[in-house]
Amino acid sequence: MSAAPAGFRVQRWTRTSITSTVAAAGIIGLLVLVPLTLDANATQQLTSLLILVILAVMWNALAGYGGLVSVGQQAFIGFGAYFTILLTQQGWSPYPAMAVATLCAGVVAIPVSFLVLRLRGGQFAIGTWVVAEVFLLLATIDQSLGGGTGTSLRGLNVYSLGDRLTYTYWFALAVAAAVLAALFFLLRSRLGASLQAIRDDEEAAASLGVRVMSGKRILFVFAAIGCAAAGALTLANTLFIEPSSIFSVQWSAYMIFMVLVGGLGTFEGPIIGAVVFWFIQNQFADSGAWYLVGLGAIAILFALFLPRGLWGTVEQRFQLRLLPLGYRMRATAETTAAGDEP
């Protein structure tokens, strides 16, 4: 850390960040035990919360760290679900099928990224949407996948209801922990710094030698994998999917809502946004269209008046950094002492 001016030192780990990192690991550890103490319904609810967390974290990785606003992530959500169906039709057992489908989404995302990453800003947004529509139409046309009427996941009935929900919960928890850990290490790496440089000013970053395209591509593939896992988990959690809902643009609306409310470009924000959304969904999802009107309106208000979201505002207000993602300049003892002298 020789770059720091004399009298200062650069610090990554603080007492707060050590405490909260240990606490986060502890919470994930505790969450493993949750289904052993809860009934089936609560486990299923928690699984949907974890799915929302995964989705929010993925959308935030794209938009908050890469400046890529996608309204087409449902392409990969649907892909994850349908590829799982496809594999189980070939005789695969559901859980391995979910894992393989998730990874396959990453492979599919590579050629897709070559197309859509040619577009920027709003053009990228609609470009990803077109890709999602193409995936939707392909799934609808393929009669072996149930066509437009949908299809259900078979093969999970070898487990009892309680076991099935518990395994699915653990799968979701593992994916959520994995994407959070991956994002954490990604952001701490050299790539993390370049991604944020790209988000803030693409031309300036490129002129300093940041490899803009490969950085964006890594994020895009990462987000595709996460979203596919969320799709496969949605399938395992509900056992039935139809193309018009698993490929619905409403997923994008949910993701944008969670990230805007929680805090765009913050690590913790999307998790908070997911919890908020999960509560709202449980309370108001029965109110039909008004519920979605409210979601859209709240998202607009947050974007305009609280663009840093709930967590971003707290973070700024209290200079709080729970996780060791950035660097802090701290005055060393002698500077402080020197400053105290008249």
Added chain:
Amino acid sequence: MTWVNAIVQGVLLGGLYALFACGLSLLFGVMRIINLAHGDIAVLGAFLIWTLVHETSLSPFLATLLILPAALVIGYLLFVTLLERSLRAGQLIPLLTTFGLAIVIQNLLLQLYSPDVKSLTASAGSFTTSSWHITDQLSISALGALTLALAIAVLGGLQLFLGRTGMGREMRATAQDADTAALVGVDARAVYARATAIAVAIGFLAGGFMALRSTFEPSSGPTQLIFAFEAVVIGGFGSLWGTLVGGIVLGIAQTIGAEINPQYSVIAGHLVFLAVLALPRSGILAGRLARA
């Protein structure tokens, strides 16, 4: 001959897509905003026209004309309440707020009008069903021809407006460099508000003609947005007449796809769009001089 017919129908359909694309292209050209609510705004227009027709039993064409002043006001309000603030907040925010607006409009329509499909085809009388039969298999519908003519007129009108009038010159100057334009006394805010008003009016016009041509429902917006965007990209971003070419290419792709199998109609259009995207320089007319 059926292929010739498919191409002719595609050209006519392209007129409608060009009309949808016009407003999207204008806002992008002037403000660098992609309005993700454009399709839903057009559908909102269709619903307002439908309501007017059903309350007063006016001709749908007259109702469309009557709604245009309201569209200008709605566009102005849209800029003042939403876009102006979004523009100031950075590059990502306009996308997020217009997407939020799309969700709000779509679900408000769903709540107020129910999810049933609606259409103005019947209210327009014999005109929507009349057509010129060139041969047994080739016919040109009067409505299709009118839509295409209207698209050409709107594009031509926009070009004249941008090229020949003071307001148009201000708009082009602001599009190129808002700060420098401000130095010579162009009020960017007023220019942006006017551009939004015009874009919404053209969107309502497109919505009205969509309602005349086919059915529509509260959830029709996103599809129209996607078609409009594809037309803009295929034609080359920033080119007004390219929008027409893009709309027609998209229309032909869809009608030819439908000729092979009705299920392939929309996906054929998407594939042409993705193919154009994969070209070394996007847009068929990308080399052409860009205009507003």
